[in-house]
Amino acid sequence: MLMTLREIIAAILMTGGVFFFLVSVIGLIRLPDIYMRVHATAKGDTLGLGLALLGAVVYLGFTYTSLKLLLIITFIWITGPTAAHLIGKSAYRTGVPAACGDIPVKDISGRENQS
């Protein structure tokens, strides 16, 4: 079946996005620690959704829908690492043990107790 060049580029970008989601899920299942798992899921947020929706933008062209898709990409690029950081910080403050076992868990929680 004949494809235009724009559809080929869109298909490559969408396949790359799904591949990065696959890598992120493998990291979420296989890594031994909450901190490493949060690190892997942040990659899925930024690279996976960014590439997949960029492929959708390339496929649609200059429309209002592609503007909404760019808005979703920008919002996820701001909020995805923020959410991963907050989840990691809550795990650190509540004393979830690391896999290597040498993280001083109660180190930065003193500032919380004073407030």
Added chain:
Amino acid sequence: MIQTVLHAGAYTLIVLMFVCLGRAVVGPSVPDRVAAINLIGTKAVTVLVFVALATGQLFFVDVALVYALVNFLTSVGMAKYIEKGSLG
């Protein structure tokens, strides 16, 4: 041909969502579950965009935008609730 890529991507992402749900069930600590649910929400946004392109019903993109907003609020609220014990 782009329809094949969209359908295969959507089905693959749905299978990966169920794998993430396994981590959310098994996960030994509460932030594990929150990270897994956050990744499920991000994949749901991508599946909504793929479905919008595959069916030609482009208003699903609005649903994806609102889903991204609600997903971020869920993650921030759960992280704050785990850390401080309340949402106040």
